[in-house]
Amino acid sequence: MNIVLLGPPGSGKGTQAKMIADKYGVVHISTGDILRENVRNGTPLGVEAKKFMEAGKLVPDSLLIDIIKDRLAKDDVKGGWMLDGYPRTMPQAEAMDKILPNLGQKIDVVLNIDVPDAELVKRVTGRRMCKCGTTYHVQFNPPKVAGKCDACGADLYQRADDTEETVKERLQAYHAQTQPLIDYYDKRGIVATVVGVGDIKEIFGKVAVALDKI
Template sequence: MNIVLFGPPGAGKGTQAKELTKHYNIPHISTGDILRANVREGTNLGIKAKEYMDKGELVPDEVLIGIIRDRLQLSDCKDGYMLDGYPRTLPQAEALKEILENINKPLEVVLNIDVPDKELIDRLSGRRTCSCGESYHLMFNPPLDEGTCGACGGKLYQRDDDREDVVRQRLEIYAAKTMPLIDYYNNRGILVNIDGTGSVEDVFKQIRDVLDPYRK
């Protein structure tokens, strides 16, 4: 099965991606991961990408799609793949469509994990972290002593990107960038919205119900 996975910050996309990889034995292809791998391995496309990354510039679409094309032709993708973090724009979606048709691996399903903004804000802004690496949540996993890490006794803090105002801004940016893609794949008839408000198990059951008919 050939999948693209969408989901806003806090929707649990990373958790579901791990479950998908394990259950269906298909690779989780993150554009960030494969970019870094190509740079590290010194591939031709990686060398080109590094030129832009070293200057703090975005890697051009033609380089990125080339890296994705090469990745999708590796042997672990013979039974399918799950793309995460790509496409991010309509031109990228069109380029991806052409590449996938050329290598005979067209997209079958685009999963969009949907969670209301209010719940996402509660999930993200309630997180607290300790310098020792332990993490808590004020609603779902509160520390025994407020503001104190139960593992080391250190002081808990809120990451800057978990502040409510920052979370709202992140969600606005995500919606603005992703909505055109949601419409694009919906018009192609391959978008499926997944209710991400339940437990990890409940959400994954919805995903399995969608994907099992595509299983090879």
């Protein structure tokens, strides 16, 4: 089964992705991870990507699709893959449509984790971090002492991009880019939308119901 995973920032997509990979044996491919891996390993594609990243520019679509193509050609994905973070735009979706037939592959399902914006803002703005790596949420997972890490006692902080204004901007950008994608894939009848609100296991239960129909 080949899956494209969509979901706004704060939707819990990463958590669901891990559970999907474990249950269905598909390889979870995060665009950010394979980009960093290519850069770290000094591959020709990684060397090219590094030039853009060091200049503070976005890696162009033409290079990104080459990196995806290279990853999807590897033997470990023969039993199925789940793309997380790609495609994000219509040109990327169209590029995917060109490379997949050459690899003898196709997208079986576009899994869309849908969460209302108000819920997402609440989730993301409530996140608190500690330099030791422990994370909290003021409402869903608060520390024992407000503002202090349970693990090491240090002060907790809020990431600069977790403010309400920034989150709303990110959501606007996500909706503008992603809605056309959902419409594009929906015409093929391969979109499965799951509401990502509630208990993590309950949400995964809905995800499994959708995937078991494929």
